[in-house]
Amino acid sequence: MKVSTYINAHKILLIPVVLFLMWYFNNWSTEAFIYLAIHGTYCLLWLLKHNMFPDNRFSEKQPFLIGLFFIFLPLGGYYIAPYLLISNYVVLPPYLFVLVVFIYTLGIFLHYVSDAQKYFTLKLQKGLINEGLFTKTRNPNYLGEILIYSAYAIMAMHWIPWLVLSGWVFGFFLKNMIKKDKSISRHEGFINYKKKSWLLFPKP
Template sequence: MKTTVNAVINLHKILVSPIVLLMMLTYDNWSAPAFLYLGLHGTYTILWLFKQKLFPDKRFEQKLPVITGLMTPFLPLAGYYIAPYLLISEHTNVPVWVFGLAPAIYAMGIFLHYVGDAQKFFTLRIQKGLIEDGLFARTRNPNYLGEILIYGSFALVAWHWIPLVVLAFWVGYFFINMGKKDQSMSRHAGFASYKEKTNKLLPKLW
C-alpha cells in the first residue's frame, strides 16, 4: 500500500489543532499562551492546505510505502509537537512581549513562505529558468526563510530550548536542500550573476 509525501505532510498538519486541543484538555490548560499557540499553528495548517490545493509543490507528489511515510517524513515532523506539549503540560507563563513579537515573526514568515511559493509556482508555469525578481531578487530561498520564521515563532511561544533544537535540525535539512537547489539552478545561463547578487537564505541588502 502506497501514499504520497504530500499526504503524509498534510496528515501531520491536520493533526496539529486536534492534538493541541487534546493537550489543553488533558492538562486543563486554557491559558492565553496555549490559545496563542493554537491560533498561530492552527492557521498555518489552514493556509498550508489551501496552498497545497492552489499551488502545490511537485516534489511532494512522490509515492512511497505507507510505513516509509510514517517513519519519514511523519516521525521527524512530529518533533514539532514538542513545542505545544512543553508549553501546555508545564503551564508555562511567557513574558508579555512574546504576545507581540511571536505574531509579528509569524506574519513575516507566512508572507515569505506562501508568497514565495506562489511566485515560484506561477512563474515556472509560464517560463522555466531562474526567477530573479520579486521575493527572489535578494534571496534564493524566501520560502525556506519564511518557514524558519514561522516555526521560530512557535518555539518562542513555547518558551523552551528543546523546540529550538528541533528547529535547528530542520534548518540543517533546509540548507542541504538549498545546496541541492543551487546545483540544479547552476545549469541555467546567468546563475553565476544571480548568485552574486543574492544570498542563499537571508536577503542580500548590499
C-alpha cells in the same frame, strides 16, 4: 502514498492535538489559544496551498513504512513546542507576544507568497526566478518557514523546540537549498544572480 499525504496528515492532526493537550492539562490560557491560532492557521494555509499551488517535490510516492517512519513521525517533533507550552503552563511577557506575532506574520508572508510566486511563474515560463521575493535571497520560502517555527519555539520557552528546528534546518532545509543551487546553476544569469543574493537571508 505520496510524500504530501504524510505531510498533510501531520498538518490535519495539529489542531486536534493542541486542543487535546489544552483539555488534558486543563490549560485554557491566552498563551495556549494564541499558539492554537498561529500554528493552526499555518496548517490550514498549508492545506489550501496544497490544493491551489502544490509543491511538485512532494508528489513522489513512498512505501507506507518509509513514509511513516521517515516523514510522518519525524514531523511529530513539531508537537513538542505545544506540549511544553501547555503542560508547563507557560506565561509570556507582553513583549514576547509582540515578537512572536511579528516573526510569525513575516514568516507566513515569505513562505506562502514565495511559493505562489515560484509556482505561477514557472507555469508561465521556465527558467531562473530572480525577481520579487527571490531578488535578494534564493530561498525566501525556507526563510519564512524557519521564522514560523521560531515563533513556536519562542512561545514554548524551552530549548528542545530549537533543537528540533535546528535538526530540520541542517538535516533537510540546507540540503535542499544546496541541491536547488546546483539545479538552477545551469540557467543563464545564475552567476550574476548568486553575486546579488544570499542562500537564505536577504543580501543587503
